[in-house]
Amino acid sequence: MKFRLLRLIMAIIFTSGVCMAQMNQPATVEDFQPASTNQPGKQYPQVNSEGRVRASISAPQALNVQLDIGGIRYDLAKDEQGVWTGDSNPQDEGFHYYQLIIDGARVPDPGSMFFYGASRWGSGIEIPAKDQDFYSLKNVPHGQLRENLYFSEITQSWRRCFVYTPPDYDKNISTRYPVLYLQHGMGEDETGWPVQGKANLILDNLIASGKAVPMIIVMDKGYASKPGQSFPPSSGRSQGRTGGIPAFEEVLIKEIIPMIDTSYRTLADRGHRAMAGLSMGANQTIQITMNNLDKFSYIGGFSGTSNYPGTAEIDPATFMNGRFSDGAALNNQINLFWLGLGTKEPDPFPGSVGAFRTMLEKTGVTYVWYESPGTAHEWLTWRRSLYQFAPLLFRK
Amino acid sequence: MKFRLLRLIMAIIFTSGVCMAQMNQPATVEDFQPASTNQPGKQYPQVNSEGRVRASISAPQALNVQLDIGGIRYDLAKDEQGVWTGDSNPQDEGFHYYQLIIDGARVPDPGSMFFYGASRWGSGIEIPAKDQDFYSLKNVPHGQLRENLYFSEITQSWRRCFVYTPPDYDKNISTRYPVLYLQHGMGEDETGWPVQGKANLILDNLIASGKAVPMIIVMDKGYASKPGQSFPPSSGRSQGRTGGIPAFEEVLIKEIIPMIDTSYRTLADRGHRAMAGLSMGANQTIQITMNNLDKFSYIGGFSGTSNYPGTAEIDPATFMNGRFSDGAALNNQINLFWLGLGTKEPDPFPGSVGAFRTMLEKTGVTYVWYESPGTAHEWLTWRRSLYQFAPLLFRK
Numbered sequence: 001m002k003f004r005l006l007r008l009i010m011a012i013i014f015t016s017g018v019c020m021a022q023m024n025q026p027a028t029v030e031d032f033q034p035a036s037t038n039q040p041g042k043q044y045p046q047v048n049s050e051g052r053v054r055a056s057i058s059a060p061q062a063l064n065v066q067l068d069i070g071g072i073r074y075d076l077a078k079d080e081q082g083v084w085t086g087d088s089n090p091q092d093e094g095f096h097y098y099q100l101i102i103d104g105a106r107v108p109d110p111g112s113m114f115f116y117g118a119s120r121w122g123s124g125i126e127i128p129a130k131d132q133d134f135y136s137l138k139n140v141p142h143g144q145l146r147e148n149l150y151f152s153e154i155t156q157s158w159r160r161c162f163v164y165t166p167p168d169y170d171k172n173i174s175t176r177y178p179v180l181y182l183q184h185g186m187g188e189d190e191t192g193w194p195v196q197g198k199a200n201l202i203l204d205n206l207i208a209s210g211k212a213v214p215m216i217i218v219m220d221k222g223y224a225s226k227p228g229q230s231f232p233p234s235s236g237r238s239q240g241r242t243g244g245i246p247a248f249e250e251v252l253i254k255e256i257i258p259m260i261d262t263s264y265r266t267l268a269d270r271g272h273r274a275m276a277g278l279s280m281g282a283n284q285t286i287q288i289t290m291n292n293l294d295k296f297s298y299i300g301g302f303s304g305t306s307n308y309p310g311t312a313e314i315d316p317a318t319f320m321n322g323r324f325s326d327g328a329a330l331n332n333q334i335n336l337f338w339l340g341l342g343t344k345e346p347d348p349f350p351g352s353v354g355a356f357r358t359m360l361e362k363t364g365v366t367y368v369w370y371e372s373p374g375t376a377h378e379w380l381t382w383r384r385s386l387y388q389f390a391p392l393l394f395r396k
Numbered sequence: 397m398k399f400r401l402l403r404l405i406m407a408i409i410f411t412s413g414v415c416m417a418q419m420n421q422p423a424t425v426e427d428f429q430p431a432s433t434n435q436p437g438k439q440y441p442q443v444n445s446e447g448r449v450r451a452s453i454s455a456p457q458a459l460n461v462q463l464d465i466g467g468i469r470y471d472l473a474k475d476e477q478g479v480w481t482g483d484s485n486p487q488d489e490g491f492h493y494y495q496l497i498i499d500g501a502r503v504p505d506p507g508s509m510f511f512y513g514a515s516r517w518g519s520g521i522e523i524p525a526k527d528q529d530f531y532s533l534k535n536v537p538h539g540q541l542r543e544n545l546y547f548s549e550i551t552q553s554w555r556r557c558f559v560y561t562p563p564d565y566d567k568n569i570s571t572r573y574p575v576l577y578l579q580h581g582m583g584e585d586e587t588g589w590p591v592q593g594k595a596n597l598i599l600d601n602l603i604a605s606g607k608a609v610p611m612i613i614v615m616d617k618g619y620a621s622k623p624g625q626s627f628p629p630s631s632g633r634s635q636g637r638t639g640g641i642p643a644f645e646e647v648l649i650k651e652i653i654p655m656i657d658t659s660y661r662t663l664a665d666r667g668h669r670a671m672a673g674l675s676m677g678a679n680q681t682i683q684i685t686m687n688n689l690d691k692f693s694y695i696g697g698f699s700g701t702s703n704y705p706g707t708a709e710i711d712p713a714t715f716m717n718g719r720f721s722d723g724a725a726l727n728n729q730i731n732l733f734w735l736g737l738g739t740k741e742p743d744p745f746p747g748s749v750g751a752f753r754t755m756l757e758k759t760g761v762t763y764v765w766y767e768s769p770g771t772a773h774e775w776l777t778w779r780r781s782l783y784q785f786a787p788l789l790f791r792k
Contacts, residue, residue: 039517040585059501061459082500100503104478105455107496107503114510114517121435121510137545137554145543151535158533170659173569189436263566 028052028087035112037095037126042111044085051090051127055100055109058083062103069098069125092344093129094380095196097122115196119187124196129380134387135198140208141167145194150259154251155224161256162194163264166207166214176265178272178394179216181252182386183281185304190221196379202386212390218260222281224248249288257295271335274393276300278382283308290323297335298393302385303342303349303377307359311351314359327364335396338389340370342381349377368392424448424483431508433491433522438507440481447486447523451496451505454479458499465494465521488740489525490776491592493518511592515583520592525776529601530783531594536604537563541590546655550647551620557652558590559660562603562610572661574668574790575612577648578782579677581700586617592775598782608786614656618677620644645684649691667731670789672696674778679704686719693731694789698781699738699745699773703755707747710755723760731792734785736766738777745773764788 032046032054044056055067055074060082066073069088076086097117100109108114112123148161166177182199184192193199199217206212224247261268273296277285282304289296290306307314316325324330330337337360341353360367370388372381428442428450440452451463451470456478462469465484472482493513496505504510508519544557562573578595580588589595595613602608620643657664669692673681678700685692686702703710712721720726726733733756737749756763766784768777 041515057501057503059499061499062501063457063459063499065501102498102501102503103455103457103459105453105458105461105498105503107453107498107501107506108510110503110516110518114504119437120506122506139547142545147541147543149533149538 035125036128037113037124038111039113044111045109045125047125047127051093053088053091053098053125053127054085055088055111056083056085057100057102057109057111059102064101064103066101067098068101068106069096073101091127092375092378092380093127094375094378094383095124095126096378097124099123116191117188117196131384134205135202135383136205137201138205138208140204142204143167143169143200143207145200148259148263150255152224152251152255154226154247154255156227159221159224159251160190161221161259162190162219163260164194164200164203164217164219165264166216167204168214169216169265173265176267177214177216178267179218179260179264179274180298180390180393181218181220181256181273181275183222183275183277183284184219185277185279185281189223190219193217193219197386198383199386202383203390206387206390213394215390215394216260216264216266218256220252220256222248222277222284224251248284249291252288253292253295270295270297271396272394274298274300274336276302276338276386276389277304278302278385279304279377282306287320290320293333297333297396298338299334299336300338300340300385300389301353302340302382302389303345303353305339305353305356307356308352309348311348311355314355316359316363319359324359324363324365327360327366331364331366334365336392337365337367338370338392339367340372340381340385340388342372342375342377344374344376345381346377431521432524433509433520434507435509440507441505441521443521443523447489449484449487449494449521449523450481451484451507452479452481453496453498453505453507455498460497460499462497463494464497464502465492469497487523488771488774488776489523490771490774490779491520491522492774493520495519512587513584513592527780531598531601531779533597534601534604536600538600539563539565539596539603541596544655544659546651548620548647548651550622550643550651552623555617555620555647556586557617557655558586558615559656560590560596560599560613560615561660562612563600564610565612565661569661572663573610573612574663575614575656575660575670576694576786576789577614577616577652577669577671579618579671579673579680580615581673581675581677585619586615589613589615593782594779595782598779599786602783602786609790611786611790612656612660612662614652616648616652618644618673618680620647644680645687648684649688653691666691666693667792668790670694670696670732672698672734672782672785673700674698674781675700675773678702683716686716689729693729693792694734695730695732696734696736696781696785697749698736698778698785699741699749701735701749701752703752704748705744707744707751710751712755712759715755720755720759720761723756723762727760727762730761732788733761733763734766734788735763736768736777736781736784738768738771738773740770740772741777742773 029048029050032048035045035047046054065076065084074088076084078084099106109123114121115124143166146163152159182193223245226247229246275285275289275296282301283306286306289299372384375381425444428444431441431443442450461472461480470484472480474480495502505519510517511520539562542559548555578589603610619641622643625642671681671685671692678697679702682702685695768780771777
């Protein structure tokens with residue numbers, strides 16, 4: 001009898017505990033599927049309809065295994081076979097970098113594909129977005145992604161440049177095309193836009209539907225320093241006020257653009273040349289285009305402006321040597337000034353971009369404004385920005 | 397006094413222990429450098445002049461950390477900061493896949509770049525080879541690597557094909573080029589030759605020195621199955637006698653070759669079309685070319701032949717439906733039959749390739765034979781094979 005009573009008490013405690021847990025935290029929806037970013041044939045990580053990530057790894061002798069995603073570490077639990085499994089809270093739609101921590105070792109998840117971001121090659125995971133159709137691989141004509149290796153005399157180093165050529169580039173052999181120079185963010189490189197950015201698929205889809213004109217996209221690395229110049233900080237969110245790395249503007253203007261205009265059938269004038277970038281790449285874009293308005297007439301800043309990280313009011317008379325002080329003159333010169341931001345971006349981005357917009361409005365510079373709903377300082381914001389920005393290019 | 401005596405005895409034991417260890421195992425040469433295959437800025441793994449790999453990772457709570465390379469697991473040792481470090485035995489020159497094992501979890505090393513092989517994306521490391529100049533990035537004209545996405549009606553799936561176009565392909569816009577179809581091995585994919593194989597750099601260097609004629613190289617995935625056909629085994633060394641995966645021949649002949657001949661300026665006849673592959677890709681090459689001698693006249697088998705894994709004597713009258721039975725007729729049809737193997741390849745490759753060679757010699761088929769000194773069933777064997785094979789192409 002005593003034993004039965006004990007079991008009853010334990011059952012009550014256990015049941016009420018479950019009830020409390022359920023009251024505090026709704027049960028996880030058990031519709032997990034392997035992520036689209038998994039390695040071929042790998043079952044984990046998985047994602048459910050709430051956007052939770054379920055990680056799993058065999059580590060029989062480990063004392064502690066965690067999933068580290070979105071700035072939070074989640075403890076995994078071990079089963080009898082030594083396999084650790086656990087779920088994150090729901091994540092935003094889109095692409096996120098993450099890692100596993102095994103007894104203190106921060107390692108890539110062997111189940112995921114690897115991406116360059118946060119200054120390292122590591123795991124990434126795609127949370128399916130409701131609007132994912134615009135960057136999906138579809139049965140439309142596809143352009144090519146071309147890897148170009150070149151030696152930079154300015155930096156005395158080999159560099160790599162990815163170039164998207166639109167469908168039919170090799171068929172229309174007398175046609176010349178406008179060019180978009182498209183830059184990644186801090187801690188990323190020239191693989192960002194062609195891989196996690198899906199720039200090629202976004203343009204394939206836009207061109208197929210007639211929403212964007214066929215164009216060449218050049219994706220190079222935004223880091224460049226001359227021999228002896230200090231190397232960029234290897235990690236972290238900090239971005240220089242000068243918009244990045246000392247020699248990139250010189251490399252872009254003196255080496256990359258001439259190389260592209262020589263190697264590809266471009267329309268090599270400012271009316272057919274655009275530049276855009278995300279975060280650090282947005283800072284660089286605004287700096288470089290405003291320094292070189294003889295070369296660019298379309299400008300896109302995705303989640304970044306050149307006053308970063310400042311959020312204070314900007315005086316157009318002194319900011320960037322007064323380049324924004326005459327709005328009417330700029331409006332005559334610039335075909336498109338475009339700014340975008342995710343609605344969930346962390347500080348200082350809303351304040352920083354906001355102060356920049358206020359300055360543009362004060363001086364009367366016309367610009368297009370876009371907000372990506374429900375996304376933070378991450379790749380879905382920037383895929384959507386490209387999708388919104390590209391159709392406005394080369395229309396004048 | 398007692399304490400001093402104890403210290404003396406311990407010192408003697410310790411010193412003699414060190415001496416014995418040194419007698420059995422020469423001291424490691426302390427000239428380690430970060431590997432060329434490391435992620436940007438990462439100090440580990442390192443390689444020394446003996447070809448030893450030194451791995452290092454912070455894992456403060458771990459009980460056991462190992463380096464797993466070349467089929468051997470090496471225990472790492474922990475320092476006071478929780479960083480585990482240790483060395484492997486000397487490795488062969490060239491490229492090797494490896495991993496770390498942290499308390500039983502098999503994970504990629506966060507210090508290395510990642511490569512697709514052994515049916516997974518994971519760590520790889522380059523041990524500098526004495527002859528590495530031929531595949532080095534040098535100041536010569538460089539071709540482009542182009543990623544092509546296409547839908548295969550046969551397999552009802554999206555596929556990816558990397559195409560190397562030689563330097564000046566976009567300048568000589570009326571020139572047409574011969575084509576080499578180049579295949580990876582078991583557990584690898586279309587990234588094998590352009591990444592760890594360095595096919596583009598090998599050809600850039602050969603073309604710059606005039607040792608090879610400018611050519612297009614097509615690198616696609618050797619796995620293909622129709623809906624409902626069984627999927628390839630996901631790991632292991634086993635290779636089907638039929639040379640791989642059921643639908644690849646059909647995909648290559650009916651989809652890939654026509655696509656390449658439509659999209660690129662090819663010389664689209666058998667006199668200007670070659671096929672080569674490594675291991676499973678060699679089996680596939682011999683099967684496919686011998687089934688389609690109207691389409692190919694240059695054939696290369698790197699570390700593999702179509703009798704794999706058999707090592708028994710081959711009867712040319714019955715082998716592959718007697719396709720090799722008339723050596724004189726084959727010699728008239730084939731411009732080049734080329735076979736290569738590393739001198740350290742494991743069973744069954746020496747016996748299997750040996751039996752194939754004996755068969756060729758019996759029926760009088762002329763072939764070129766190459767041995768890669770001091771390399772096993774790994775990428776340096778195949779880089780060298782390509783370097784030897786490519787100059788013999790398209791000379792007739």
